Every structure is written in structure tokens, then in C-alpha cells.
Amino acid sequence: MDEDRPFAEEGRPSVDEGRSTAREDRRAVAEAVTLGALLRCCVREVAGPRGQVWPAGPYLLLRVAGTLLRARVHGGIALRFDGPPEWLAGGVWQPLSSEMLVKLVEQELPGGNEEFAGQVANSREAVTALLRARERARPPDDPWLASEQALVAGHPFHPSPKARAGSGWLRYAPEAHVEFPLRLLGVRADLVAGRGDTGALGLLGSAPPGYVLLPAHPWQLDLLADELRGPLSDGRLVDLGDGSRPVVPTSSVRTVYDPGSGLCLKFSLDVRITNCVRKNAWYELIGAVELSERLGPVFARLAADFPGTRRLPEPGYRSADLGVRLLEGLGVILRPGPWEVCGPGVTPVLAGALAAAVPGTGNRSGAHTGRFQGGHPGTPASAPYGAADPLAWWHAYVERVAPPVLDAYFTHGVVLEPHLQNVLLGVDHHGFPVEAIFRDMEGTKLVRDRHDVSGLPPAVASAITYDTERGWNRVVYCLLVNHLAEIAATVADHAGGDTLPRLWSITRDVIEAYAAGHGSPPLLAELLAGTPLPAKANLGVRWARDADRSAGYVPVANPLA
Structure with missing residues (x-):
């Protein structure tokens, strides 16, 4: 007998068997995440617009490339699946796989895309790797940071929600509960580029005489290695080594939090993550600071009219004036951490984590007000959904989030982007919603015909504005479809019974009350009428x-009707 081979006691699995089971479990969860996301896309964007979706309780039926599929669903337009989806073959329902669904999509959609199958597979393997990493990692003690790192499944309506280009990404992945030091550069003083207040960067370290400190993401420095050789060799840049303490990546991957200074730092990453290459374009660097300055008075008014409204401004950026490639690649935008703006006794939690659902992990959501525990993603310590009165919790939630977003648009001509990764919920010690914190100037825009941007460079003006229709579509999509629909489905999961229609009735009441007090805007009347x-x-x-900015929209049912 091989004495090095683990063996089982009677009735107990061996170590090898346990490892094999864990590996199979990870793969099964990753497959369920991948299949579920792609199937939701097919319902919403492929079968739905073609009239090929039918309710057949308890199933939802759809046809893709001539093949009949079915799945048990709940959660309204959030499309949460109960059990594995299936396809009909020879009169018998068979388990559906993500690989088969990819082939059906490739047959259904015109034009062809040789990258698509690889991107879906890449996303599935990334989820597997993240699950494995979380099994041996410890989540942050900070409940906000733990919530930032809870999004293992990613966007529920994206065909490859965790696709990440390049190699070495796992050591920088927030979902893996990692932390790492920044790299510190010195930029020759005459080559510093920037705008706004960047003095807080001095809290990260110091540069030698004649140079100015520029923090950098270590992954980005690897990606820019060829371009950096010249400036580092001739003294335009100096490499000051690692920072003195670790930083923690947040949900966007490229934004990190430095607990020592309380700063968030938004870096460029020249890699595709989900849809986009996460680079700070030069006009976005300028636009972030421009918007922060312009929105100061707007948010002061919103906070006065809707108590509990907060924002995370982006008061400055810094980079190196070494050509457009390095100006963008080394650009860093400053942002305060949410603890700096929350009131006393208020804990910030990422909205996306409140809705995070990972199939096969024994629970439907990953949210709570305490720590997001390790092991499987989203194991709650305590739910914040107001177990005693989930309807009151939901009413408070909608009141914190919806009216300031609507008022920003109708009163101030500002398009906030309140999707699940751009909003933090501030909860009291009972887990009750008391604040909404809005962030990320990249997604925030001005309605073009209501703001004078004539003095800005054309590329900056274009980057920070929307026309009226595009702005309204973005507000409605982010607020209702991306955000409230997902949170409502999760609250209904916890509350049980026929709760979801009551949650949407409450949502309607809140929006009607806002409309009545603000001149009943026609766009809101149409929304409440069921458009x-x-x-x-x-x-x-x-x-x-x-490019992601060119994405269109498809219509979905309005649960407010």
C-alpha cells in the first residue's frame, strides 16, 4: 500500500476525495453562474424581442435558434432561476449547459463572433478561480470592504460577467480578498500633469527633491513596462518601490482603498474587464474633476431636500505629462472613502452586495450589515432586510435612493448613474437604510441643453454630457432595472410569500409622491402608466x-404598472 496516499476512515471521504468534491462543487457553481447570466441575456435580448418567450407556470419557456428551453423562475424582471435550466430533445427535457447555450446564441445572432465562446469560458474559469481563492482567504474586517469584495457572480445580465483579459489578475482581484502595496513613482516636477486638489496623495509617501509623488497600480506598471523603460532610464520618472502599507481593491478592480489615509484611488488598467478596457482617458481625467466641482452645489441642495443623500466627489487627478499613452496609463483620480462622508453610527454597504446571489451556495443573497463571511461567496452573518418588517425596510431603501436620483435629473439636469456598483447604502446599527452614497463621476453626466459646457475642450464636453433622451434612459435603466429590481427580488426572497408585488407597489407610492411634489413631470407620468x-x-x-458606451436598450416589462 502507498503510505503517502490519504485514506478514509470507514464512512468518511479521503482527503483526495474531499478535494475532488470541492473542485467539482466550484465548477458546478461557476457553471450555474455562467449559464444563468447567459440565459438571462437570451430571455431579455434574443428570445424576448423576437416574441419567443412564454410563461408556462412554473416554468418560463423560450426558443433560441429553434431549440426550446425552460427554467423555473422567480424575482420578476430580475429572473432568478430555481433549479437547472433544460432543453427539449426528442420529447425529453435534458440539462442545459453553458457551452450548448453559447452554440445556440452563435447560431441565432447574425454576423458571427469568434471571440464570444472564449469570453464566456474565460468568465466561467474566473469564477472557479475566485471560489477556490476565497476558500483559503480571510475577508476584511471592515464591513464596507467586505461588501465590495462580495460580487463573485458579477453582473446577472452579462454574457461573460467575470471575463478578464491578461494574466496575473487573481493577485489583484477584490473577490479573492487580496491586498497589496502600491508602487510609488516620482515624476520630475516639470512633467507633472493634473487638476484639482491632489494634496492628499502626500499621505501615501514622499518623493525626492525635484520630483512629485505618483502612486501606481502594480498590475498597470507591468502592462506599461515597455513604455516606461525610457522615462525610468533618463530620469523623467523614478521608481520609489512599494508603498509602506497594503491597499484593498474594491468592486471595480482598478479602484483601491488605502485604510491608512482613508483615500480611494481610481487607476487606469489597460485590460478588458467584462465589457471595457478600464483606462482613464485624458478627457475622463479632466471631466471627473470638472463634474465634481460643478456638482458641489447640486448635492448640497439634494442633501437638504432629501436627508441622507451623500456623494463621494473626485476632487483631483494626477499623472505624468509623457505623451497621451502614459498620461492616461498613469493617471490616478482621488476619491474619499465612504467612511469619510457617512454620519455617526452609519455603516456603508455596497448595494451590489445586497443583491449578490450565487447559485449552489445555500443562500440566495450575499448581503448583511456585518462582515461578509469567507468560504462560499455571500454567506450572510445577518440580513439587513428588516426581518421584523421587510416592507418598512424596503420603503426606507427606496426613499433613500430614488427621489434624489429623480430630482437630480428633473430639477438639476444631472444624470446620476445609480447602478448597483455606484451606490452605497448607509445603514444604522439595526441594518435600517438611513443614507444613500453616490459615486463615480465617469458615469455621471450633465443634460446637454441645461448646462453650459462651451468653455471645455470638445472631447471633455462630450464625455460629461448626455442629450435628454439618452440621459433619461440611463436613469431609468440604472435605477429601476439594474438596481431596484435586483434588490426587490432579494428582499422578496428573504420575506417569502407574495411579497414582490407589494414591494413594487411601495416603489410606485414613493415615485408618485415625488412626482406630485415636483410638478408631475410627463416622463414620470409615462413611467407610472406602465411604459x-x-x-x-x-x-x-x-x-x-x-464600445460599452454604444450599448443600446431593449424593452422589458414595467413592474410599476
């Missing part, structure tokens, strides 16, 4: 290999 909601076409933009 279909715009849902972003993530599958369509990925299939067409277009």
Missing part, C-alpha cells in the same frame, strides 16, 4: 464588439 423600461443590451454590445 416599458429600457434594459441595457450587454449581450448585443459584446456580440458586436462595440
Whole structure:
């Protein structure tokens, strides 16, 4: 007998068997995540617009490329699946796989895309790797940071929600509960580029005489290695080594939090993550600071009119004036951490974590007000959904989030982007919603005909504005389809019974009350009358290999009707 081979006691699995089971479990969860996301895209963007979706309780039926599929669903337009989806073959229902669904999509959609299958597979393998990493990692003690690192499944309506280009990404992945030091550069003083207040960067370290400190993401420095050789060799840049303490990546991957200074730092990463190459374009660097300055008075008014409204401004950026490639690649935008703006006794939690659902992990959501525990993603310590009165919890939640977003648009001509990764919920010690914190100037825009941007460079003006229709579609999609629909489905999961219609009735009441007090805007009247909601076409933009900003919308049922 091989004495090095683990063996089992009677009735107990061996170590090898246990490892094999864990590996199979990870793969099964990753497959369920991948299949579920792609199937939701097919319902919303492929079968739905073609009239090929039918309710057949308890199933939802759809046809893709001539093949009949079915799945048990709940959660309304959030499309949460109960049990494995299936396909009909020879009169018998068979288990559906993500690989088969990819082939059906490839047959159904025109034009072809040789990258698509690989991107879906890449996303599935990334989820597997993240699950494995979380099994041996310890989540942060900070409940906000733990919530930032809870999004293992990613966007529920994206065909490859965890696709990440390049290698070495796992050591920088927030979902893996990692931390790492920044790299510190010195930029020759005459080559510093920037705008706004960047003095807080001095809290990260110091540069030698004649140079100015520039923190950098270590992954980005690897990606820019060829371009950096010249400036590092001739003294335009100096490498000051690692920072003195670790930083923690947040949900966007490229934004990190430095607990020592309380700063968030938004870096460029020249890699594709989900849909986009995460680079701070030069006009976005300028635009972030421009918007922060312009929105100061707006948020002061919103906070006065809607108590509990907070924002995380982006007061400055810094980079190196070494050509556009390095100006963008080394650009860093400053942002305060949410603890700096929350009131006393208030804990910030990422909204996306409140809705995070990972199949096969024994629970439907990954949210709570305490720590997000390790092991499987999203194992709650305590739910914040107001177990005693989930309807009161939901009413408070909608009141914190919806009215300031609507008022920003109608009163101030500002398009906030309140999707699940751009909003933090501030909860009291009972887990009750008391604040909403809005962030990320990249997604925030001005309605073009209501703001004078004539003094800005054309590229900056274009980057920070929307026309009226595009702005309204973005508000409705982010607020109702991306955000409230997902949170409502999760609250209904916890509350049980026929709760979801009551949650949407409460949502309607809150929006009606806002409309009545603000002149009943026609766009809100149409929304309350049941006009279909715009849902972003993530599958369509990925299939067409277009930039994310060119994504269109498809109509979905309006649960307010």
C-alpha cells in the first residue's frame, strides 16, 4: 500500500476525495453562474424581442435558434432561476449547459463572433478561480470592504460577467480578498500633469527633491513596462518601490482603498474587464474633476431636500505629462472613502452586495450589515432586510435612493448613474437604510441643453454630457432595472410569500409622491402608466464588439404598472 496516499476512515471521504468534491462543487457553481447570466441575456435580448418567450407556470419557456428551453423562475424582471435550466430533445427535457447555450446564441445572432465562446469560458474559469481563492482567504474586517469584495457572480445580465483579459489578475482581484502595496513613482516636477486638489496623495509617501509623488497600480506598471523603460532610464520618472502599507481593491478592480489615509484611488488598467478596457482617458481625467466641482452645489441642495443623500466627489487627478499613452496609463483620480462622508453610527454597504446571489451556495443573497463571511461567496452573518418588517425596510431603501436620483435629473439636469456598483447604502446599527452614497463621476453626466459646457475642450464636453433622451434612459435603466429590481427580488426572497408585488407597489407610492411634489413631470407620468423600461443590451454590445458606451436598450416589462 502507498503510505503517502490519504485514506478514509470507514464512512468518511479521503482527503483526495474531499478535494475532488470541492473542485467539482466550484465548477458546478461557476457553471450555474455562467449559464444563468447567459440565459438571462437570451430571455431579455434574443428570445424576448423576437416574441419567443412564454410563461408556462412554473416554468418560463423560450426558443433560441429553434431549440426550446425552460427554467423555473422567480424575482420578476430580475429572473432568478430555481433549479437547472433544460432543453427539449426528442420529447425529453435534458440539462442545459453553458457551452450548448453559447452554440445556440452563435447560431441565432447574425454576423458571427469568434471571440464570444472564449469570453464566456474565460468568465466561467474566473469564477472557479475566485471560489477556490476565497476558500483559503480571510475577508476584511471592515464591513464596507467586505461588501465590495462580495460580487463573485458579477453582473446577472452579462454574457461573460467575470471575463478578464491578461494574466496575473487573481493577485489583484477584490473577490479573492487580496491586498497589496502600491508602487510609488516620482515624476520630475516639470512633467507633472493634473487638476484639482491632489494634496492628499502626500499621505501615501514622499518623493525626492525635484520630483512629485505618483502612486501606481502594480498590475498597470507591468502592462506599461515597455513604455516606461525610457522615462525610468533618463530620469523623467523614478521608481520609489512599494508603498509602506497594503491597499484593498474594491468592486471595480482598478479602484483601491488605502485604510491608512482613508483615500480611494481610481487607476487606469489597460485590460478588458467584462465589457471595457478600464483606462482613464485624458478627457475622463479632466471631466471627473470638472463634474465634481460643478456638482458641489447640486448635492448640497439634494442633501437638504432629501436627508441622507451623500456623494463621494473626485476632487483631483494626477499623472505624468509623457505623451497621451502614459498620461492616461498613469493617471490616478482621488476619491474619499465612504467612511469619510457617512454620519455617526452609519455603516456603508455596497448595494451590489445586497443583491449578490450565487447559485449552489445555500443562500440566495450575499448581503448583511456585518462582515461578509469567507468560504462560499455571500454567506450572510445577518440580513439587513428588516426581518421584523421587510416592507418598512424596503420603503426606507427606496426613499433613500430614488427621489434624489429623480430630482437630480428633473430639477438639476444631472444624470446620476445609480447602478448597483455606484451606490452605497448607509445603514444604522439595526441594518435600517438611513443614507444613500453616490459615486463615480465617469458615469455621471450633465443634460446637454441645461448646462453650459462651451468653455471645455470638445472631447471633455462630450464625455460629461448626455442629450435628454439618452440621459433619461440611463436613469431609468440604472435605477429601476439594474438596481431596484435586483434588490426587490432579494428582499422578496428573504420575506417569502407574495411579497414582490407589494414591494413594487411601495416603489410606485414613493415615485408618485415625488412626482406630485415636483410638478408631475410627463416622463414620470409615462413611467407610472406602465411604459416599458429600457434594459441595457450587454449581450448585443459584446456580440458586436462595440464600445460599452454604444450599448443600446431593449424593452422589458414595467413592474410599476
